[in-house]
Amino acid sequence: MPWPSSATGWRRCCSPDRVAVIGQPTTNPVLRECSGCGLFQVVPALGPGMRADCLRCGTGLRRTRTDSLNRCLALTAATLVLFVVLWSGMLMRVSTAGIVHEATLASGPLELVRHGLWPLALVVAFTTALAPFARYAGMLYVLVGVRARRPFPHLGRVFLFARRMGLWAMLEVLLLGVFVAYTKLGDLVHVEVGTAVVALGLLTVMALWADTALDPDAVWAAIEARGQTHAPMPAMLPGEPSLDFHPGAASCEACGLVGLHDTRCLRCGSAVHPRKPNSLHRTAALIFAAAILYIPANAYPVLTVIQAGAGQPSTIVDGIEELLASHMYPLAVLVFVASVLVPVLKLTGLALMLMGIVLVTTTFGASRFLVERTRLYHVVAWIGRWSMVDIFMESLLGALVQFGTVVNIAPGIGAVAFCGVVILTILAAETFDPRVMWDAAALNAHRPHALRWARSKGDRGAT
Numbered sequence: 001m002p003w004p005s006s007a008t009g010w011r012r013c014c015s016p017d018r019v020a021v022i023g024q025p026t027t028n029p030v031l032r033e034c035s036g037c038g039l040f041q042v043v044p045a046l047g048p049g050m051r052a053d054c055l056r057c058g059t060g061l062r063r064t065r066t067d068s069l070n071r072c073l074a075l076t077a078a079t080l081v082l083f084v085v086l087w088s089g090m091l092m093r094v095s096t097a098g099i100v101h102e103a104t105l106a107s108g109p110l111e112l113v114r115h116g117l118w119p120l121a122l123v124v125a126f127t128t129a130l131a132p133f134a135r136y137a138g139m140l141y142v143l144v145g146v147r148a149r150r151p152f153p154h155l156g157r158v159f160l161f162a163r164r165m166g167l168w169a170m171l172e173v174l175l176l177g178v179f180v181a182y183t184k185l186g187d188l189v190h191v192e193v194g195t196a197v198v199a200l201g202l203l204t205v206m207a208l209w210a211d212t213a214l215d216p217d218a219v220w221a222a223i224e225a226r227g228q229t230h231a232p233m234p235a236m237l238p239g240e241p242s243l244d245f246h247p248g249a250a251s252c253e254a255c256g257l258v259g260l261h262d263t264r265c266l267r268c269g270s271a272v273h274p275r276k277p278n279s280l281h282r283t284a285a286l287i288f289a290a291a292i293l294y295i296p297a298n299a300y301p302v303l304t305v306i307q308a309g310a311g312q313p314s315t316i317v318d319g320i321e322e323l324l325a326s327h328m329y330p331l332a333v334l335v336f337v338a339s340v341l342v343p344v345l346k347l348t349g350l351a352l353m354l355m356g357i358v359l360v361t362t363t364f365g366a367s368r369f370l371v372e373r374t375r376l377y378h379v380v381a382w383i384g385r386w387s388m389v390d391i392f393m394e395s396l397l398g399a400l401v402q403f404g405t406v407v408n409i410a411p412g413i414g415a416v417a418f419c420g421v422v423i424l425t426i427l428a429a430e431t432f433d434p435r436v437m438w439d440a441a442a443l444n445a446h447r448p449h450a451l452r453w454a455r456s457k458g459d460r461g462a463t
Contacts, residue, residue, distance in 0.1 A: 029042050034061060050064050064218070065212075073140070076210050080137065082199045087105055091197060101401075105129070128171060132207075138162025142219060159220075184397065216256075230265060279433040279436055282431040290428065293417050296414065298418075301314055338387050345380075370438060
C-alpha cells in the first residue's frame, strides 16, 4: 500500500505491545495526532501507570500516573520551599591568604553585571530564578485551583505558561555547573559548601519526581470539569468521546486536543495549525545565526584566571587543555561534551534534518531512517540545554574568586557569544517540526525505491 499522508492517515488504536495492561481503565479513548510523525490514531482507554506510544514512530502519546494530581501537588509545594531556601541560603564559602568570601546564587548575575556582561546576567537570572519560580508557582496555582470550592480564574492560561517555562527552567543544569565550579575551585582556594547546595540537590530530585508524577491530560481534564475552557466543549455522552477523523483536523501544540486548523483551541485558546508556522525557514535562520556565533564563542576568551599576578584569558578549548594538564580527565570530558560536542552535534543534527526534507522530494530513497531521524530530533531537543553548564560555572567562579592579586577570575566576552549559541539552538529545536519530514516522505511515496522501503517496513507505513 502507498505511503499515507501524515496529515490524513490515522489508526484506530495503539499497538498492543506498546501498551502495558495495568489495572482498570480510568481514561476514555481519545483521538490524537502524533507530535513526531503526524499520524492520527486513537489512544485506547488506559489505567493507572499505563503508556501508549505511536504505532509508526514510537513517540509517546499518553502516559497515565497513579493519583497524579495529589502527588504532583505535594511535590510541587516541597519544590517551592526548597527554591526559597536555595535563593536565600549561602552557596559556597571560599578562602585563601586569610581572605574569606561568601556567595549566594544571586552573586553570579550581579558579578556579570559588574563586568558589563548584562545580557549574560539576564539569561542566568532568568533560567535559574525567574523561569523555575514561574513554573513551580504556576503549577501550584493550578493544582490548588482545580480543588478549590470556587476554582481560581484563568487556570488553563496559567497551566500553559507554567509548562512553557519548563523549557527554560534549568536548575538541574545549574547543579552540574555547581559541581564543575567546586571541582575547579579546589585547586585555587579552600571551599566550603553551604545550605543552598544541599537545597539545590534536593530540589533537583523533587522537581524531577514532580515531572515524572505529572499527567498533563489529567490536569486538563480537571480544568475542563471546572468549566475553565476557552470555549464550550462539544456536548458528548459520558464515556463516549468523539473518535472520528475529519478532513482539516489538527492537534493543538499546547494541549494536544484535536480540532480544526486555523482556529482557536476550544480547551486552551491557543492557535491551531496543521504544522508549526514557517518551521523550516525559522529553523534554518536560527541554525545559521547560531553557527555564526559559534565562531566568536570559540575564538574569544570565556574566562580569565589571574593567580599571583600571572595569567591570561582562556577560550573554551584552552580551559579543556588546562583540565587535561591538571589530570582532571573526567571533568575535561564533561566540559568538552557540554561545551563543544553538544553544540556541534545539535547544529549538525538540525541541519541534516533540514537537508533531508529538501532532498526527499528530489532523491530516490531519501525517505529512509524516518523513525531514527524522529528519535534523533527528540534527543537534540532535550540535550541542548545542558550546554548551559559552562555558563553557570563561569558566573559562579567569577562571583566567588575575587581575591585581588592573589587569585582572581573574571568571565569573558566569549561567554556571551557561547550563551547566544545555546539559546539559538534551543529555539531552533523548538521551531522545527519533525512531522514535516514525514510529510515530505509522503510526497515521495510514488517513487519506486521509497515505495519498496515503505513495504519493507510492513504495517508501520500502511493506512
